[in-house]
Amino acid sequence: MLIRDIWRFRSLLWDLVVQDFRARYAGSVIGVFWNILQPLAQIFIYAVILARVVGSRIPGRVGFPDIEDPYALSIYICAGLLPWLTLSETLTRNSLAFLSHSNLIKKVSFPHPILVLYQVISGLITLFIMHAILLVVMIITGHRIPPSIVWLPVLYVLQGLMTYGLGIFLATATAYFRDMMQFVSIALQVWFWMTPIVYFRELTERIVSFGPLLLLVNPLYYLSRAFQILFYENVVYYDFLPQKLLPSQSSFFPTLGILLLCGLVFSTLGNLFYLKLKKELPDQI
């Protein structure tokens, strides 16, 4: 039902994505580039400054020799940070998706989840642009790009599914309880530091003793892990891994499986939550 409705309004969906890119920066001088500058600044802070402060010492992996790559830490951070930035920005926007379009919802009849979906898509497009920049920078700094990078679109779909599920829940919940917005911004911060993005997963234990256990139920861990395999492990250990279209890490496909499961569960639950409450949604905003 919902999917068919969304499909019927697909050109509206695309319109909204295009509008999003154009309108967010309409009237500003360099326009769409803010879209990229914003995350670039974040990357700079984490990947360059943090990497210098902490130093580029990488803990050796079992079975691999120590590596002498001055960019390794930066690449590692970027691999996990980019999807995270996209996820957190999209979820922050999603939580306001219905409220900020109340004018539209009250006066025009159309499938409301489109409002969440277009933000998810627009976030993924930004992510794609940033990944393209990252790849160019990696090539310039003398790295080889493994063929398994072709799995990237699959990761986008999985991330989109997961984001949409959480997003539609947040959008609906915020329409009923404005407090959700505050909650989201705090929750996102905690979630970020609970996930090995700017540190290695071996260090999780240092944060709390049950950290490693917590990781197993943290969907974001699997998401960042999948990106780290493609962008970091396969690149930094390029010479030590057989480079084929399928990543050689045995954990890659189980990770994708868990992500797919999370995505399906989240979007089903999110949609059910929305459908349950949609009847009075226009009355509340």
Next chain:
Amino acid sequence: MNKDNVIEIKGLAKRFRVYDRPLDRLKEWLTPSGMSFHWAYWALREIDLEVKKGSSLGIIGVNGAGKSTLLKILCGTLSPTFGSVEIKGRIAGLLELGSGFHPEFTGRQNIYLNARLLGLSDADIEKKLQSIVEFAELGDFLDHPLRIYSTGMALRLGFSVAANVDPDILIIDEALAVGDAYFQQKCLKYLKDFRAKGGTLIFVSHDPGAVKLLCDSAVLLHKGRIVANDTPENVLNYYNTLLVRDDADKESFILERKQQEAKSSLPQHSGSFEAIIEKVSLVSDGCETRTLFAGHKAELKVAVKALNDIEPPTIGFSLRDRLGYEVIGTNTMLLKKTTPALKAGEGLEVSFELPPMLGPGEYTVTVAAHPGRDHIEHCYDWTDRMLAFKVALEDESSCVGLLNVPVTARIEKAETDGRNAKEILESAFAGAPSEITISEEANRFLTTGFYPPEKIGESYACWTSGHAVFVLKSEGAKGLIIRCATDARQFESGPLELTLTVNGKKEVKKTITSPDWQEVEFPFESEEQGMLRCSLQVGGTFIPENDKRALGILISKIALT
């Protein structure tokens, strides 16, 4: 569902849950079912309604009666709490101005956005685009962002999209009241055609005249229920009695009138009040109304009550149009009618017959009672804006303006007097110069498309619009030089092309590549003699911030060489 019906509503009710605090809702969710922490506001109750295909239904009611809620449920943006709503066909609603529009988008982009929101496919939109654009008549504004549009322009755009998506059912909510008379007439014509083609119309308005004009049946909503469902005439009568009976609602009605007609505040009494004007009413076709149809006779009834014993009063009125010009003004003494002297408590009713010649528009009535010929020496009561009413056209407009009087037209082919175009121009623009330097004063030979001169540095210059026309007299000139400058924005999509056409022929094109002051020369093919009607086409215009003018180039001097 009956096959003649396009809308069937059965037992519809809409409840809004009102929570005093957000916490109350949380409590309600978390506590066992049955506990309630809200109070219910029933916007609609027990609504049963059938609308036949091709009919047109007016929905009348005071603010808060539930009209908008009903419309939103019909449009599918709100869902009913109880009951069923069945709709056959595509429904398009013009619920409120600018819904589904984005201010930063151009008119054209908004057409797409809006049409997609109404569920049209891209191929459909492409097909309709031309007629939407034509109907909206936005001209150059179509490709400018919506935020610089006037309210009327945004309305035109919204209406043309809704009108051109070929809806089976069209819902119009007050929106028509915003456009200018020309566009209103165009919309009325469209709505008539729409109905003639079998479309169903639902029309919500506070304006009884429009409801009478457009609808063949009407329902009256009051406190969420349908209290009358009949012909527009009968329902409007019911509405008026309801208003009189129910004081609380009467207040809201007055409030509505106030919002509608910003300038008509409450009646302003002044005077010594030995007598007071009790009531003024307008009667046409046998019933009291606030809307007249042009060409129909009407009577203005003024009721006066004496509070003291008074000598024979003179009762007068004056009719003003929306700009405050007095259209008609007279009184009983000027009309040579005598009135009796009144004792305290006695009343008098004077009926003035108004000529059926008022043009369409809004009028206010000022009424006065005073002894003697006029109110200057002594005045019992002088009341401004005692009544506001509207004159509507029954038919498509045959005229515009203050007076609606019969005008005939006769058309013949003119005989030529042998003068050629240059001679005619010569007599119309006697004294045309061979060069024009822009000065502080407006120049009458810059005929069209020049904005008033502005001081630029030490000298003066005029902005043109996209198309400017001026007249010069040539004595064997070989070309024309324009000293001009423009704005850097004009070059965003490449060089700017200027096209000069002289006396309707021989186009000369020039491109400029920089916004700085420069002299652009347009050579003529041959020497020109006599009057030159020069038309300058600028390849693009821009709209500066804080300005709604579309500007072309800035001209300081035009000279023949």
